[in-house]
Amino acid sequence: MDKFDKLSGIAAPMPLVNIDTDMIIPKQFLKTIKRTGLGVNLFDEMRYDADGNEIPDFVLNKPQYRDASILVAGDNFGCGSSREHAPWALADFGIKCIVSTSYADIFYNNCFKNGILPVVLPQEQVDLLMKDAEKGSNARIEVDLTAQTITTSDGDVIAFDIDPFRKHCLINGLDDIGLTMEKAASIDAFEAQAAQSRPWV
Amino acid sequence: MSPKTLYDKIWDAHLAHEAEDGTCLLYIDRHLVHEVTSPQAFEGLRMTGRTVRAPDKTIAVPDHNVPTTLDRANAATMTEDSRVQVEALDKNAKDFGIHYYPVSDVRQGIVHIVGPEQGWTLPGMTVVCGDSHTATHGAFGALAHGIGTSEVEHVLATQTLIQKKSKNMKVEITGKLRPGVTAKDITLMVIGETGTAGGTGYVIEYCGEAIRDLSMEGRMTVCNMAIEGGARAGLIAPDEKTYEYVKGRPHAPKGAQWDAALAWWKTLYSDDDAHWDKVVTIKGEDIAPVVTWGTSPEDVLPITAKVPAADDFTGGKVGAAQRSLDYMGLTPGTPLSEIEIDTVFIGSCTNGRIEDLRAAAAILKGKKKKDGIRAMVVPGSGLVRAQAEEEGLAQIFIDAGFEWRLAGCSMCLAMNPDQLSPGERCAATSNRNFEGRQGRGGRTHLMSPAMAAAAAVTGRLTDVREMM
Structure with a gap:
């Protein structure tokens, strides 16, 4: 998995609340058996018309946001389906960090498996970053995971919280499965005990 | 012993490892798999030379892509990419030796309907699937939730998930429902009240007379949409209706194992003085068809x-x-x-x-x-x-x-x-x-x-x- 430490980039504003994973990557793109190549279809039905032409008003089609690597979004981002195609599409487009007041549980987990940092901040600070994002490509936002800070283009520093284990995995690009396999003895022991106490399972 | 919720009890019974920072490995009893969110996970196993740790606890069925018209045995009814996904599941199920219900099998269907129907889903289990509506299985008093494809691969390889414990939320529906009001109206009404993020960070236990009165099918409808309210999972404590539904199904325990299972299942309820982080109460009679x-x-x-x-x-x-x-x-x-x-x-x-x-x-x-x-x-x-x-x-x-x-x-x-x-x-x-x-x-x-x-x-x- 890609490591995440520091990021300096353009933030795209998406103030809509409840952006769901059907919006992020519509179902017709779930028929792939690969993890890559979904960036072109990120937000497909908001981004292109029925004939496949770009909708100029959509934020990621605007010249100043085409290279955005950060999304500042409304509440409850990523609700709905468990499809990991949503973070795959975001990562493939180049989004490395999302800022919102809240995320749906499964989407939040999925981000960390794909080198994307979902930052949770109070409404006021999301509003501040939303305004900063609205300035366009002259406004670069700095994200520092080690220091747990986001710095606006005006130099305001915002601190954020993150689970230490998730932070550790993201900074070091660690493979969860490899980490868990190091605990194989505990899993073996649990299985042996469960075979006694709940043999019907 | 301190009082526990049903969620606490199932969690404690499946904790395979707990790190100092509270990161836990939760053992998974049943892993349900469908064609859309699994191909990349099986591919990951192949690339790393890993295998499926517990194929006997892994059950696959194609459901998302498959045509539902009567002529679906004809491959031309499927688009090329859909067919590739279904065939990938056929092959993965065979290569890794997991239980499988192919499209041609009369038992094929939606994974969350097949699991309970075949008796794979039992009270007190942990059940996961790369699908958010896995919450459905909570109707049996099983801790069941959706996972992403990376987690599907993690469960295939290790039969565990890395988890932090959620908070406890109680949703009580008191009294009786009025005529014309169903389980679907209950679950929609709850989401209408709490919002789609109202359950974020929680596992919900649904209780109260109106929930007890529901059939197992109705309870599955209620739990199915727990995810729409943002909750990790929805649960309903098992009771006589649950045991009655489960008994005799192909993969339900039999004989002495049934008796042992039943004895444990009867301990699966929230203690009277258990702690709830959030409580929502709705009167059954206030629910209309919505x-x-x-x-x-x-x-x-x-x-x-x-x-x-x-x-x-x-x-x-x-x-x-x-x-x-x-x-x-x-x-x-x-x-x-x-x-x-x-x-x-x-x-x-x-x-x-x-x-x-x-x-x-x-x-x-x-x-x-x-x-x-x-x-x-x-x-x-x-x-x-x-x-x-x-x-x-x-x-x-x-x-x-x-x-x-x-x-x-x-x-x-x-x-x-x-x-x-x-x-x-x-x-x-x-x-x-x-x-x-x-x-x-x-x-x-x-x-x-x-x-x-x-x-x-x-x-x-x-x-x-x-x-x-």
């Missing part, structure tokens, strides 16, 4: 209400509501019961079980769908379909002008050919009314099977109580 008007499952109103205006809301919801009204093509102030529909879809993991088909057929018996309405029933599994045929329900649907389909997810998410066209308005028994969910530009109103049947007859959203 429909959704917008593009979020929280956009719920009684069928007797009118389309709201964006300014009825506050904060970020004002913009979202306006976007929903535009997308849905609705004018504020219009009575919901005057909204005309084009299509009726009865099915899905929310409402594709036998009881759902009985409820819809009870309304449709001796009636016809309105001319020009496209209407289909998609049973949740081949066995549900067979049972409905045996009970004469299929004939009622056919006589009413409905298409009687084979099992699959179908128009719930429109990954197969069953889709809405732009602007087409659908009365649906599924679980999501998101923009484009049932087809680009399609407009979805969520409701119970009985309400969807009533809408088919009148051609508009209809209060089912007028037909009872």
Whole structure:
């Protein structure tokens, strides 16, 4: 998995609340058996018309946001389906960090498996970053995971919280499965005990 | 011993490892797999030379992509990419030696209907699947939730998940339901009250007389949509109805193992003085038949209400509501019961079980769908379909002008050919009314099977109580 430490980039504003994973990557793109190549279809039905032409008003089609690597979004981002195609599409487009007041549980987990940092901040600070994002490509936002800070283009520093284990995995690009396999003895022991106490399972 | 919730008890019984920082490895008893979210996970195993740790606890069935038309044995009914996904599951199931119900098997169906039907889902288990509606299995008092594909690979390889414990939330539905009100109305009403993020960070336990009174099918409908309220999982404590449903199913325990299992299952309830981080109480008698008007499952109103205006809301919801009204093509102030529909879809993991088909057929018996309405029933599994045929329900649907389909997810998410066209308005028994969910530009109103049947007859959203 890609490591995440520091990021300096353009933030795209998406103030809509409840952006769901059907919006992020519509179902017709779930028929792939690969993890890559979904960036072109990120937000497909908001981004292109029925004939496949770009909708100029959509934020990621605007010249100043085409290279955005950060999304500042409304509440409850990523609700709905468990499809990991949503973070795959975001990562493939180049989004490395999302800022919102809240995320749906499964989407939040999925981000960390794909080198994307979902930052949770109070409404006021999301509003501040939303305004900063609205300035366009002259406004670069700095994200520092080690220091747990986001710095606006005006130099305001915002601190954020993150689970230490998730932070550790993201900074070091660690493979969860490899980490868990190091605990194989505990899993073996649990299985042996469960075979006694709940043999019907 | 300190008092525990049902969730606490299941969690404690599955904790395989706990690190100093509180990161836990939760052991997984049942891993359900379908064709859309698993190919990359199996590919990951192959690339790293890993294998499936517990193939006996891993059950696969194709459901999302498969056509539901009667000619589906003909490969030409599937698009090339859908066929590739289904064939990948055929191959992965064979290569890794996991339990499998292929499209040709009468037991095939939606993964969340097949699991309980075959007795794979049992009280007190941990159940996961790369699908958010895994919450369905919580109806048995199993801790069940959706996971992403990376986690599917993690469970395949290790039979565990890395987890932090969620908080405990109690949703109590007191008293009795009024006539015409169903499990679907309960679960939509709860989301309407708490919002789509109201359950984020929690595992919900549903309780109260109205929940106890529900059949297992109804309880599955309630838990199925826990995810729509943002919760990690929904749970209902097992009781006699649960044991009765489970007993004798192909993979349920038998003989002495049944007795041992039953003894443990009877300890699976929340202790009286257990701690709840959040409590929501709704009176059963206050719940009416409801429909959704917008593009979020929280956009719920009684069928007797009118389309709201964006300014009825506050904060970020004002913009979202306006976007929903535009997308849905609705004018504020219009009575919901005057909204005309084009299509009726009865099915899905929310409402594709036998009881759902009985409820819809009870309304449709001796009636016809309105001319020009496209209407289909998609049973949740081949066995549900067979049972409905045996009970004469299929004939009622056919006589009413409905298409009687084979099992699959179908128009719930429109990954197969069953889709809405732009602007087409659908009365649906599924679980999501998101923009484009049932087809680009399609407009979805969520409701119970009985309400969807009533809408088919009148051609508009209809209060089912007028037909009872």
